[in-house]
Amino acid sequence: MTDAAIKVEGLRKRYGETQAVDGVSFEVERGEFYGILGPNGAGKTTTLELVEGLREPDEGSATLLGHPSWPRDPALLRRVGVQLQSSSFFERLTAREQIHTFASLYGVPAARADAMLETVGLMEKAGTRENKLSGGQAQRLSIACALVHDPELVFLDEPTTGLDPQARRNLWDLLRRINSEGRTVVLTTHYMDEAEVLCDRVAVMDHGRMLRVGTPAALVEELAVASLEDVFLQLTGREYRE
Numbered sequence: 001m002t003d004a005a006i007k008v009e010g011l012r013k014r015y016g017e018t019q020a021v022d023g024v025s026f027e028v029e030r031g032e033f034y035g036i037l038g039p040n041g042a043g044k045t046t047t048l049e050l051v052e053g054l055r056e057p058d059e060g061s062a063t064l065l066g067h068p069s070w071p072r073d074p075a076l077l078r079r080v081g082v083q084l085q086s087s088s089f090f091e092r093l094t095a096r097e098q099i100h101t102f103a104s105l106y107g108v109p110a111a112r113a114d115a116m117l118e119t120v121g122l123m124e125k126a127g128t129r130e131n132k133l134s135g136g137q138a139q140r141l142s143i144a145c146a147l148v149h150d151p152e153l154v155f156l157d158e159p160t161t162g163l164d165p166q167a168r169r170n171l172w173d174l175l176r177r178i179n180s181e182g183r184t185v186v187l188t189t190h191y192m193d194e195a196e197v198l199c200d201r202v203a204v205m206d207h208g209r210m211l212r213v214g215t216p217a218a219l220v221e222e223l224a225v226a227s228l229e230d231v232f233l234q235l236t237g238r239e240y241r242e
């Protein structure tokens, strides 16, 4: 058993000619808010999928809460929440029906599912079908579904992409609350301000490798620049693009 929430050693994954993840190692402490930053195609999503146990690594290993993430351990699924893309909703179901379905898959009482809808501010949209929700509402519903079984560890892949500034800030409040309740949160993001505000530590990734890990303030200081945006630019040589 290790006390880290996540321990990753030497992960590699290739798709045909593309070395998507090229020897990634990192650790996330329990209760930490950890951000993975990188330009398009850097390998963030593949890294998350390997760590979550959704893909088999070519090499290397990951442990979640002290257990190997591959081969998948059903007992672990109960303790981990993964935010699915809103395109993974069950078709034509309302917001309430979606989260009730997730709740029943996990054996969670319906009342808990309703409480999660309330937490993400979707009670008044409970009767709305998934395809009629706005982008922000769909994101919040997907986060609520990932949290309905009260996981200890939560993975979010670009949770605020495509949201307007107000909706992003509302989501930040929610993510902070989730973390302050003691959950470990790992997210990827396209937004440096978001990483700076939310994350205890960030890892900057490019070309399948982790270039640097540290607190946003420490990275800014280490590279003697003005902001995390500059850290990103200096390490990757690229503006952040969506």
Ligand SMILES: Nc1ncnc2c1ncn2[C@@H]1O[C@H](COP(=O)(O)OP(=O)(O)OP(=O)(O)O)[C@@H](O)[C@H]1O
Pocket (backbone or CB within 6 Å): 015, 016, 018, 019, 020, 038, 039, 040, 041, 042, 043, 044, 045, 046, 047
């Ligand atoms: N299923 C797949 N089959 C083939 N190539 C893939 C597959 N998934 C990802 N790739 C390639 O692997 C590389 C890493 O992709 P990945 O989605 O992990 O990056 P990312 O950092 O999450 O990018 P983005 O910010 O655009 O989501 C990219 O070059 C991508 O084109």
